[in-house]
Amino acid sequence: MNAATLPIISMDSLDSAEGLAKLRHAASDVGFFYLVDHGISYDSQQDYLRLSREFFQLTSQQKQRVDMIRSPHFRGYNGMGSEMTAGRLDAREQFDWMNEEQAIPEVKLTQPWQKLIGPNLWPSAMPQLKPALTSLQQRLSGITVNLLQKLCMSLGVDANALDHTIGEQPYTHAKLIRYPGQESPQQGVGAHKDPGYLTLVMQDTQSGLKVERDGDWVDVAPIPGAFVVNIGELLELASNGFLKATNHKVESPKQGVERYSIAFFMAAQLSATVPVLPLPDELRARASGPSTDPNNPLLTDVGNNVLKGRLRSHTHVTRRHYCQQTARTLLANSFAQMPITDICNECTI
Ligand SMILES: O=C(O)CCC(=O)C(=O)O
Numbered sequence: 001m002n003a004a005t006l007p008i009i010s011m012d013s014l015d016s017a018e019g020l021a022k023l024r025h026a027a028s029d030v031g032f033f034y035l036v037d038h039g040i041s042y043d044s045q046q047d048y049l050r051l052s053r054e055f056f057q058l059t060s061q062q063k064q065r066v067d068m069i070r071s072p073h074f075r076g077y078n079g080m081g082s083e084m085t086a087g088r089l090d091a092r093e094q095f096d097w098m099n100e101e102q103a104i105p106e107v108k109l110t111q112p113w114q115k116l117i118g119p120n121l122w123p124s125a126m127p128q129l130k131p132a133l134t135s136l137q138q139r140l141s142g143i144t145v146n147l148l149q150k151l152c153m154s155l156g157v158d159a160n161a162l163d164h165t166i167g168e169q170p171y172t173h174a175k176l177i178r179y180p181g182q183e184s185p186q187q188g189v190g191a192h193k194d195p196g197y198l199t200l201v202m203q204d205t206q207s208g209l210k211v212e213r214d215g216d217w218v219d220v221a222p223i224p225g226a227f228v229v230n231i232g233e234l235l236e237l238a239s240n241g242f243l244k245a246t247n248h249k250v251e252s253p254k255q256g257v258e259r260y261s262i263a264f265f266m267a268a269q270l271s272a273t274v275p276v277l278p279l280p281d282e283l284r285a286r287a288s289g290p291s292t293d294p295n296n297p298l299l300t301d302v303g304n305n306v307l308k309g310r311l312r313s314h315t316h317v318t319r320r321h322y323c324q325q326t327a328r329t330l331l332a333n334s335f336a337q338m339p340i341t342d343i344c345n346e347c348t349i
């Protein structure tokens, strides 16, 4: 399968039964598709990608002022070599931001995931970044909420069936990403599934994103102006496995070439528990249950499912901010079914 055969879904087509059927097929068969007519123009996307390039061109000192190690809320900049996926180092640098929030004082935390809540880190050297990325986040959030409702309709359930898990606004997390060229083949980001409901990816012209399909890795080549959409673990859970959170990865570009992308992850509120949707009989019969990988348990408690990914990806942040006694005890309670060494190999609980 190549780009031409990955489904292309027009947002404008989703008012018709035919369009919804195509969406259902894309989300349940491949778990990945291109989205067009989504309302963010090609030129506007280029503006965001230009800002991203500008950010990564800041001096390393300027970037380190917003280094994620400073943030117990997993926000800010990660240089090369500060992310692990599938137990190996990724070759990418990135800047993460989420909903702008106030942190909960440590003594008031009752759940470990509550520590994800907090302010973003914005670089003072680029004052234009905060308003631009905050506005992008709102635009993408609107698109994903709309798409989630269309997905519910495509499954024959009420368009608003998951709205209560989102409340006023979904939990959102976004990343500016730069994959530098490498001399030999490297993992830009290793094989993984995304933890939330839905992911949107804006790619520049350089390919490298690959999706697993029948044991093969298929290229998701960039189509100018289109977003790549993939189904996250929470939708796999909500649909009892009818929709697929598909493994994907990025291979580093060759020496002398770099790849830029912006990824946007939308999930339910961290305090929510994801329900199993009442699928019509015909679809229920085809839902084989969510995948069961002992190395990656899918958790219906949204906060824990999101935190699981963060703790594993950025172990330097985990060690700095999550290994005090309180956090360790909370972690041990919440992640009883996961080997704790997988989260932090310095913990002895
Ligand atoms: O950079 C990309 O194209 C995808 C990145 C990705 O899969 C992720 O960050 O979860």
Ligand SMILES: [Fe+2]
Pocket: 192, 193, 194, 199, 248
């Ligand atoms: Fe991903």
